[in-house]
Amino acid sequence: MAKRYAAPMEGLTTWLWRRVHAEIFGGTDKYFTPFLSPNDNCAFQRKELREIEDTAPLRVVPQIMAARAEHLIWASRELGQRGYEEINLNVGCPSGTVTAKHKGAGLLCRCDELDALLDAAFTALPAMRLSVKTRVGYASYDEWQALLAIYNRYPIHELIVHPRIRKEFYTGEARRSVFAWTREHTDLPLVYNGDVASAQDPAFAEPVMVGRGLLRDPALFRRAGGGAPASRAELNAYVTALADGYEAALGADAALHKMWELWVYLIEAFRGGEPYMKAMRKCRTLSAYRGVAGAVLRELPLVWQE
Ligand SMILES: Cc1cc2nc3c(=O)[nH]c(=O)nc-3n(C[C@H](O)[C@H](O)[C@H](O)COP(=O)(O)O)c2cc1C
Structure with a gap:
């Protein structure tokens, strides 16, 4: 069965x-x-440490965003010492504050810097598996050929391709034809990412990474493998464990915000969710939120149960 990866979603x-x-x-x-x-401090922030501590037994790949080789190398060594054998480099984040620092998608319009970063990392870290998650251009799809030529020079563990360009952010449709073209022009192991939303998507025939689609339907991978869709009881257990876990770790207010963010996607699993979403946004306490979430789970039909 082809591999299925959960995308990083900040x-x-x-x-x-x-x-x-x-x-x-x-x-x-x-x-x-x-x-x-990572930055010059050579220390992960508290929030970052939470992401990389106690991740066993899950197979977790830490993602690094860096413009400078020394930051990437420091972080990779630090993660290597913590037992990670693979790290992923972000060459896709479109945010202006990120690209202004030549990080994320900011590397896509600076081919020399991208090349130098990869060269330094692969020289310094021969034992580390380095995968790359990339968009296919900054301002134009025409840039992809030159970018892929750079990637082709390195033993990249997996090249995860999100076929949008930076200036599109998350709008429009991912161009699957560009991914198909990529397949013909590289020997690197490829992973497709972008707009996979249904269990019947042909992308599941090959290694695939899914972000928003998995937040809309957390059982998407199970369904893609022929398994059952998410039941109400599972969805209830899912949102309850998340709200309880966030409340215990971050406090009730932060937990409320986290649950709003999650429901932006999850509400699409239900028909007629809009008024409930509005009500959820008006909640000022976690217990009020729990009331609205409970009503969604009890009252609304699931889109896959027609
Ligand atoms: C809210 C949000 C946060 C994201 N955070 C990250 C991130 O931290 N690292 C990253 O590489 N991509 C990030 N992405 C991009 C996703 O990983 C993914 O590439 C993109 O959403 C397209 O895939 P999808 O259509 O399956 O969601 C983020 C996207 C969104 C919408």
Whole structure:
């Protein structure tokens, strides 16, 4: 069966989400952490440490966002000492504050810097598996050929391709034709990422990474393997474990915000969720939120139970 990876989603696919998701729905070969952003301090922040501590037995790949080789190398060594054998480099984050620092998608318009970063990392870290998650251009799809030529020079463990360019952010449709073209022009192991939303998606025939689709339907991978769709009881256990876990770790207010963020996607698993979503956004306490979430789970039809 082709591999299925949970995409990194900042604020969403956290240490807690990964654990809860794996326990209830399973079906995921690798989970990627939201990006960790090392700097001159050579120390991960508290929030970042939470993402990389106590991740066993899940297969978790820490993702690094860096522009400078010394930051990437420091972080990779540190993670290696913590037992990680694979790390992932973010070459796709489109945020302006990130690209201004030449990080994430900011590397896509600076081919020399991208090349130098990969060269330094592969020279310094011969034992580490380094995978790359990339968009296919900064301002134009025409840039992809030159970018892929750079990637082709390195023993990249897996090249995860999100076929959008930076200036599109998450709008429009991922261009699967660009991924098909990529297949013909590289020998690197490829993973497809972008807009996979149904268990019947042909992308499941090959290694695939899914973000938003897995948040909308947490049992998507199980269904893609012929298994059952998410039941109400599972969804209830899922949101309850997340709200309880966030409350215990971060306090009730932060937990409320986290649950709002999650429901932006999860509400699409239900028909007629819009008014409930509005009510959820008006909740000022976690217990009020629990009331609305409970009503969604009891009252609304699931889109896959027609
Ligand atoms: C809210 C949000 C946060 C994201 N955070 C990250 C991140 O930390 N690292 C990363 O490489 N991509 C990040 N992404 C991009 C996703 O991993 C993924 O590439 C993108 O959503 C397209 O895949 P999808 O259509 O399956 O969601 C994020 C996307 C969204 C919408």
